[in-house]
Amino acid sequence: MFQRFFKPKxxxxxxxxxxxxxxxxxxxxxxxxxxxxxxxxxxxxxxxxSLLGYRKLITTPHISSDIYPNTPQVINKSFELLKNRLEKEGLNITIEAAAEYMLDDGFEKILNRNELITFGQKYILIELPYFQEPPNMLEIFFELQIKGYRIMLAHPERYLFWYNNIEKYSDLKNRGIYFQLNMNSLTGQFSREAKKMAEKLIDAGMIDFLGSDLHNYNYLQLLKNSLYEPYLAKLMMQGEIKNHLL
Incomplete structure (x- = not known):
């Protein structure tokens, strides 16, 4: 009741x-x-x-069938250019490339071709459309798990079709889905609802990974702003974040 009327400092x-x-x-x-x-x-x-303290970056370009039909070859070419430039700059940070997959009509084709780009212990980063839950989501998740993939759901707090439906999140967690929170969501960057949902997921102890979702310098400034959010400190104190294992 107290938190309804008084925002944490x-x-x-x-x-x-x-x-x-x-x-x-x-x-x-x-x-x-x-x-x-x-x-x-x-x-x-x-x-x-690097100045913020990161020692390893796994960068994850979008792969979606309609807007960003990136392939492993396209991603690897861009990655090699960046890696070579970083070596010339002498930046002491490890960088790897994976992908953020949209669960759309083209995803199953990529899965069937065995072209999924994973990271860590066979993690795959997946995002959902923002307007509705894909009707075949659970079936695809199950197929991925049967094949040994670990599903990391990108920014679950942003899917407003699940807003306030904590039971849905609990069901996904019980199915072995890992949740990756966007730190910028805690600033209200995406929406007030996403911020509230992020806080509820933290309160429920459901977050496994923290991501920057860094796109540009505007995102960077919001990332820096998020470091002063009390819910970020609360999440870190829970001791459940697994970034360091990747």
Whole structure:
């Protein structure tokens, strides 16, 4: 009742992100999605992430059949360009490339071709359409798990068709789905509802991974702002975040 009327105060000191070690959700490969448009911006953003304490970045360009039909070949080409540039710059940070897959009509084709790009212990980052739950979502999740994939659901707090339906989230957790929270959601960047849902998922102890979802310098500033959010500190204190295992 108290929290309904009194917002928690911002932290006086920022949360230390160095304890995460790894970020597994970003759009830093130049020129292949709605993230960084060129090498200069990619290098600048990665330098900033290093200053925030990250030692490893797993960058995850969009793959969707209609807007960003990226392939492993396209991703690898952009990744090699970025990796070579980082080596020339002397940046002491590890970078890997995976993908953020939209669960759309083309996803099953990619799955059937065995072209999924994973990271860590066979994790795959999946996002859902924002307007409705895909009717075949649970079937595809089950098929992925049968094949040994670990499903990491990107920013579950942003799917407003599940807003306030904590039972849905509980069901997914019981099915072995990992939840990756966007830190920027705690600032209200995406919507007030996404911020509230993020806080509810933290209260319920359901978050497994923290991601930056870094696209550009505006996202970077909001990421820095999120470090003063009390719910981020609460999540870190729960001791359940698994970024360091990737």
């Amino acid at each position: 911002k932290l006086k000191k920022p949360v230390d992100l160095s304890q995460l070690i790894t970020d597994m959700h970003s759009h830093l490969l130049p020129g292949i999605d709605d993230g960084s448009p060129d090498l200069e911006i990619s290098v600048g953003l990665i330098r900033e992430m």
